[in-house]
Amino acid sequence: GAVVSQHPSWVICKSGTSVKIECRSLDFQATTMFWYRQFPKQSLMLMATSNEGSKATYEQGVEKDKFLINHASLTLSTLTVTSAHPEDSSFYICSAVAGHDPETQYFGPGTRLLVL
């Protein structure tokens, strides 16, 4: 139980294009989802907190107009990297919190983004 999937697992795009990453909780309803970014040999850095039906809360220094987050249902959150640039190349990971187990975050497998 408590499986979180991400799609795609990796994506290569040209500079200036937008990329959408999906995060799904497969067997539970996620009251909250989090989006992280991880650069090589570094730890996870929280980008934003997403609650179903409300606007995402972004961490300091994260541009909300560049990283659009939509949490349309209790099982799906999407992150769209708009007008991607090479410096946006990173490993993007989502996590989900189940209503019945609010202390544990279940992480997705991550999405590797490479912007050329």
Place this chain on the structure above:
Amino acid sequence: SQKIEQNSEALNIQEGKTATLTCNYTNYSPAYLQWYRQDPGRGPVFLLLIRENEKEKRKERLKVTFDTTLKQSLFHITASQPADSATYLCALAKSAGNKLTFGGGTRVLVKP
């Protein structure tokens, strides 16, 4: 500012020995602390959670201690195996459902 420190140097250990990892934090009053395992190119996998009022937690070959006075958690892998080789991350949260703040992680390499 809040700071979570893990030993950034890789821990090389012989199979069968106990690996001990440290997580220190400052300017933080966490409600609970978690340990995760991360393999290269993969998302973190939850291992153990310990609350502020708990001193020790065990799960199979894993043991976690939490000292809120020292602001430190220790993570032990007993009878280590090569399959335990991975990066281990500690993370703190102020309350249930709250965002996690991660340490930098410690890479463990268990040699046969």
